[in-house]
Amino acid sequence: MDVLVFGAGSLGTLAGALLARAHHVTLVGRDPHVSRVREEGVRVSGAVEARTTPAATTEYDGSDADLVVVTVKSFDTSAAADALATGAFDAALSLQNGLVEDELAARLDAPVLAGTATYGARLVEPGHVECTGVGRVVLGARGGGTDPRAERVGKTFRDAGIETLVAADMPRRRWEKLAVNAGINAVTALARVENGALADDPGRTLARRAARETARVARAEGIPLSNRRALTSLAEVVDATAANRSSTLQDVDAGTRTEVDAINGAVVERGEKHRLDVPTNRTLADLLRTWEAGRGVREM
Numbered sequence: 001m002d003v004l005v006f007g008a009g010s011l012g013t014l015a016g017a018l019l020a021r022a023h024h025v026t027l028v029g030r031d032p033h034v035s036r037v038r039e040e041g042v043r044v045s046g047a048v049e050a051r052t053t054p055a056a057t058t059e060y061d062g063s064d065a066d067l068v069v070v071t072v073k074s075f076d077t078s079a080a081a082d083a084l085a086t087g088a089f090d091a092a093l094s095l096q097n098g099l100v101e102d103e104l105a106a107r108l109d110a111p112v113l114a115g116t117a118t119y120g121a122r123l124v125e126p127g128h129v130e131c132t133g134v135g136r137v138v139l140g141a142r143g144g145g146t147d148p149r150a151e152r153v154g155k156t157f158r159d160a161g162i163e164t165l166v167a168a169d170m171p172r173r174r175w176e177k178l179a180v181n182a183g184i185n186a187v188t189a190l191a192r193v194e195n196g197a198l199a200d201d202p203g204r205t206l207a208r209r210a211a212r213e214t215a216r217v218a219r220a221e222g223i224p225l226s227n228r229r230a231l232t233s234l235a236e237v238v239d240a241t242a243a244n245r246s247s248t249l250q251d252v253d254a255g256t257r258t259e260v261d262a263i264n265g266a267v268v269e270r271g272e273k274h275r276l277d278v279p280t281n282r283t284l285a286d287l288l289r290t291w292e293a294g295r296g297v298r299e300m
């Protein structure tokens with residue numbers, strides 16, 4: 001398989017380096033990381049150890065590939081899609097957080113598959129990514145059901161030794177992951193705590209409220225996500241990632257823009273469409289956006 005990974009930061013570099021164990025991979029990223037990958041390949045350390053030599057570039061030149069895996073931050077999705085619209089792919093797969101696949105699908109000719117990743121990744125230095133936790137990639141047809149392309153992409157990932165499940169219920173799984181992120185990310189970022197702090201009150205109740213609101217909006221969208229399922233999943237992830245600093249907390253630590261628009265902001269936006277009030281998500285989104293504006297990483 002010829003695989004293009006668009007967005008070679010933490011997750012993209014990990015996924016690309018692992019995929020390069022079995023496929024021809026090209027990473028699209030930034031310098032100095034790209035130059036180091038060209039010179040020395042990628043070193044993967046931590047929960048997975050590997051050294052691979054994917055190709056790397058800072059400018060996508062419109063070349064075709066069998067598969068493109070999109071791993072930019074959610075707010076860079078439309079720019080990535082515009083760049084990718086010049087190429088031809090048998091399939092595109094997003095592993096991003098938030099509800100972004102529709103943005104890709106609107107601009108790409110290729111069929112866009114939905115995906116979630118619970119692998120943890122951290123770019124330590126140019127050419128070196130740490131796998132902070134072995135999780136799983138779950139992927140499938142964006143609208144649900146089976147799709148031979150999803151099966152092929154699943155095999156591509158598994159052949160490279162990546163834990164992968166091909167699922168027929170991606171719409172529910174995407175919303176379930178959104179409920180988890182809506183509960184964990186903003187709360188941990190605003191309170192400056194690791195995920196495990198949400199096992200106890202008052203963080204626990206706050207996170208549960210945000211997740212419950214997300215499940216309610218999901219149901220209004222026709223997605224069968226029960227409160228119980230969303231809350232169970234939230235508790236499981238809090239437990240499994242207790243020592244993690246959520247990606248939003250890492251953004252706040254680094255003073256960079258967060259994915260709030262695609263997480264709590266997306267819940268508010270979809271809620272409004274159905275005239276559903278989601279006060280917890282609204283407050284969390286407003287607080288993070290206020291932080292971003294104050295920090296100068298967002299225009300209000």
Ligand SMILES: NC(=O)C1=CN([C@@H]2O[C@H](COP(=O)(O)OP(=O)(O)OC[C@H]3O[C@@H](n4cnc5c(N)ncnc54)[C@H](OP(=O)(O)O)[C@@H]3O)[C@@H](O)[C@H]2O)C=CC1
Pocket residue numbers: 006007008009010011012028029030058071072073074076079080083095096097098117118119120121122123247259
């Ligand atoms: N890291 C993780 O463990 C996990 C991440 N995710 C999700 O995956 C997505 C990516 O996260 P993460 O890897 O942490 O983010 P990163 O910011 O580390 O990676 C994204 C990379 O893409 C680069 N990029 C953006 N646009 C372009 C472009 N046009 N050309 C070349 N490079 C570009 C960015 O560069 P620059 O910053 O200079 O723009 C950055 O290096 C997010 O949605 C996140 O929520 C999901 C599960 C786990």
Ligand SMILES: CC(C)(CO)C(=O)C(=O)O
Pocket residue numbers: 097180181184185195237241244245246247248
């Ligand atoms: C699952 C979780 C909450 C793990 O930290 C995550 O996806 C994130 O931090 O963005």
